Amino acid sequence: MSFENPWVHGLVLGLIIANVSLGITGYSIWFERKFAGRMQSRPGPTVVGPWGLLQPIADVLKLMQKEDITPASADKGLYNLAPPLTVFVVLSTLAVIPVAPGWIVADLHIGVLFALAIGSLGVFPVWMAGWASNNKYALLGGMRSAAQSISYEIPLLLSATVPIILADSFRISDIVDAQLGGHWFAFWPPGPGMAAFVLFFLCSLAESNRIPFDIPEAESELVSGVSTEYSGMKFGLFQLAEYLHTFIISLTAAALFFGGWDGPGENDGFVWMAIKTLTLFVGIFWIRWSYMRYRSDQLMAMCWKFFLPLGLALVMFSALWVHLV
Amino acid sequence: MNEIESSLPNASLNDGVQWTTVGGVQVPVELLAPAWPDPFLDVEEYDPDGDLMVLNMGPQHPSTHGVLRVKLVLDGEICIKCVPYLGYLHRGVEKLCERLSYVQITPIVDKNDYVSPMTNELAINMAFEALVGAEVPRRARYIRTICAEIQRVGSHLLWLGTFGLDMGGAIGGGGSIFMHTFRERELLLDLFEDLTGCRFHYNTHTVGGNRHDIPAGWADKAVKVLGIIGTRLNEYEDFVRDNHVFRARTVGVGMVDPKLAIELGVSGPVLRASGVDVDLRRDQPYAAYDEIEIAVPTETGGDCFARYLVRVAEMRESIRVATELLGGVPEGPICSLKPVKLPGAVKAKHGRGVYTAIESPRGELGTFVVGNPERRQSAIPYRCKIRSPSMHALQLLPYLCPGNNISDIIVTLGSLDPIMGEVDR
Numbered sequence: 112m113s114f115e116n117p118w119v120h121g122l123v124l125g126l127i128i129a130n131v132s133l134g135i136t137g138y139s140i141w142f143e144r145k146f147a148g149r150m151q152s153r154p155g156p157t158v159v160g161p162w163g164l165l166q167p168i169a170d171v172l173k174l175m176q177k178e179d180i181t182p183a184s185a186d187k188g189l190y191n192l193a194p195p196l197t198v199f200v201v202l203s204t205l206a207v208i209p210v211a212p213g214w215i216v217a218d219l220h221i222g223v224l225f226a227l228a229i230g231s232l233g234v235f236p237v238w239m240a241g242w243a244s245n246n247k248y249a250l251l252g253g254m255r256s257a258a259q260s261i262s263y264e265i266p267l268l269l270s271a272t273v274p275i276i277l278a279d280s281f282r283i284s285d286i287v288d289a290q291l292g293g294h295w296f297a298f299w300p301p302g303p304g305m306a307a308f309v310l311f312f313l314c315s316l317a318e319s320n321r322i323p324f325d326i327p328e329a330e331s332e333l334v335s336g337v338s339t340e341y342s343g344m345k346f347g348l349f350q351l352a353e354y355l356h357t358f359i360i361s362l363t364a365a366a367l368f369f370g371g372w373d374g375p376g377e378n379d380g381f382v383w384m385a386i387k388t389l390t391l392f393v394g395i396f397w398i399r400w401s402y403m404r405y406r407s408d409q410l411m412a413m414c415w416k417f418f419l420p421l422g423l424a425l426v427m428f429s430a431l432w433v434h435l436v
Numbered sequence: 437m438n439e440i441e442s443s444l445p446n447a448s449l450n451d452g453v454q455w456t457t458v459g460g461v462q463v464p465v466e467l468l469a470p471a472w473p474d475p476f477l478d479v480e481e482y483d484p485d486g487d488l489m490v491l492n493m494g495p496q497h498p499s500t501h502g503v504l505r506v507k508l509v510l511d512g513e514i515c516i517k518c519v520p521y522l523g524y525l526h527r528g529v530e531k532l533c534e535r536l537s538y539v540q541i542t543p544i545v546d547k548n549d550y551v552s553p554m555t556n557e558l559a560i561n562m563a564f565e566a567l568v569g570a571e572v573p574r575r576a577r578y579i580r581t582i583c584a585e586i587q588r589v590g591s592h593l594l595w596l597g598t599f600g601l602d603m604g605g606a607i608g609g610g611g612s613i614f615m616h617t618f619r620e621r622e623l624l625l626d627l628f629e630d631l632t633g634c635r636f637h638y639n640t641h642t643v644g645g646n647r648h649d650i651p652a653g654w655a656d657k658a659v660k661v662l663g664i665i666g667t668r669l670n671e672y673e674d675f676v677r678d679n680h681v682f683r684a685r686t687v688g689v690g691m692v693d694p695k696l697a698i699e700l701g702v703s704g705p706v707l708r709a710s711g712v713d714v715d716l717r718r719d720q721p722y723a724a725y726d727e728i729e730i731a732v733p734t735e736t737g738g739d740c741f742a743r744y745l746v747r748v749a750e751m752r753e754s755i756r757v758a759t760e761l762l763g764g765v766p767e768g769p770i771c772s773l774k775p776v777k778l779p780g781a782v783k784a785k786h787g788r789g790v791y792t793a794i795e796s797p798r799g800e801l802g803t804f805v806v807g808n809p810e811r812r813q814s815a816i817p818y819r820c821k822i823r824s825p826s827m828h829a830l831q832l833l834p835y836l837c838p839g840n841n842i843s844d845i846i847v848t849l850g851s852l853d854p855i856m857g858e859v860d861r
Contacts, residue, residue: 147611147612150612151611151612151615151616152615152616152619153615247489247491248491251491251513251842254512254513255513322604322605322607322608322609323609323681325605325608328605329605329843330498330605330606330607331498331499331601331602331603331604331605331606331610331846332499332842332843332846333842334497334498399607399608399609400608400609400611400612401609401612401675401679402604402608402609402679402681403600403603403604403608403609403610403679403681403682403685404603404604404605404608404610404681404685404843405681405684405685406684406685406841406843406844407513407841407843408841409684409685
């Protein structure tokens, strides 16, 4: 789908994609709760609507009714700016990711770079929230977040460089096109492709603060980390951003490593993209509900001592591969 | 000063060895220096500029196991000094015991260690029996032992779940292990409900025996439940023990020096995980423990992982012991005294004190009771002191925390398994 006027195109498509993503995110919370319930031998939400399907709506309504607290000693401007900014930063990544052939808000020729650059901006609202809350737990959470982002950003970039080199383009739709016909970068080149995907996936988990890297939040240590002082819908926005980020990770990974809409049979692209994205999405839930949390220094040691050399090796390998094969 | 130093024989010979004088005798400093950090560090002196952050963790905190308050002096995230503040759950149980008669105290002490009420009841009633000289019939002793062992499994299951929470938080892998251990604990609570009518605060032990006999079919049910838990323990081992993150978080964290632990009076799994082979069930048998062989699992690691291994091994051992005892419960009365009708039914006619101790899931749970010889007060203890193992385990915290970051402190605290109800009483 496309319009001739780029403004109309961006607005219409952006509105559709953003809202669909928000809807998926809302229902992913329902799904995750059901999924976690099954993992923990309990039913999950069952009360609101059939199979608890209206639970996300009830959750949001409840959050909106909560008292909106701003601590007296908080830096009010930054404190109130942080939650919407997290959502804004995460949503803007969606602009460069194609969900089907032609379904892309802005097909930038530096799409991957844009996505990664905007994604790494995500640490600023978190740090803002931690600093502006004027709470010791929040401050520690913000500190951890900053330290963590410095550690994982480089391996993340390196792992995303592998598909860029293989496809010879920064444009995400080009990267997907290069994989058409089953040449998925996760499986081709065999071995290193999968390693690059795993590296990308783990670093993205760290970026979105999911278990086992949810160190800035760490509710058993830092009460709730950066979101300790937030209540009501501001807290809800942090949660929304986290889930949205997880969804976008799955989308990006599906596009960069699993051939996007490529798949057997005639289709318009949505089906395969949805299947791949949701599979990765469920994988993230699965990891979340089976692992504990790393310590911050362990995460950093892992990033610097293992991920970074691995990322460099993968980049060199893919350069050689492109040159030789 | 210089003359004295130069006159000392070894002062100049051993370079690199620092000497000091203690009571006129010269000893190397390294012999005096303890292997653990100084818990009484003077923060003002250490940090004259006031750059350190003081964080009051608790009493409202998700991972302080109740209402413990820990004052942490932090340099970044590294703890420099740790001071636990107790007393937020102080309910004056010991003072209350001086106002209640012997038969009225049992339901009160149920609430001390609220994770294993059975062993509390057993501990206090053993002391009362020793004080008033009451015999316990063999059947009652068997029931007590079975209850204590089942309770140990339940208590350690709860510990395993909350330990997972400490490491992973309620939303995540920690929550998964928590939910599963609580599912199993539920089965044990059902067992106790069938036996005593209560799920938590049983009031089943009494001076001279038990109040509730084993109902028909209970033994078979209990054996079945213990078998189920035994197989599910294997699942947890798969889930937790070989979990990379679990290992990364526990191995080498919170090392407890056995010497320090003994000095502080630590007992139970924490001490056994440091390689000290002490278990009151085997060393001074009470109830029916003299009739059964108890294997005491020990580990030499001394870290959180060793404590996890010891507790899991203890669960298996308790399941074995309880199953074995359930097969051979002797017939007979369950109480040597007549059923209690009035609070003053049990009397101690002398003012001597007795101390008895049992091995509760957390260690040596001792009771020191002094009788009241005065005629009008003879049904009421003069003094009742409860020595709780959690209290002593918690004393380790100021020694374990310095040098670690907050994440490790939470895990260390969790691995000590303090129950604040028992610490504060």
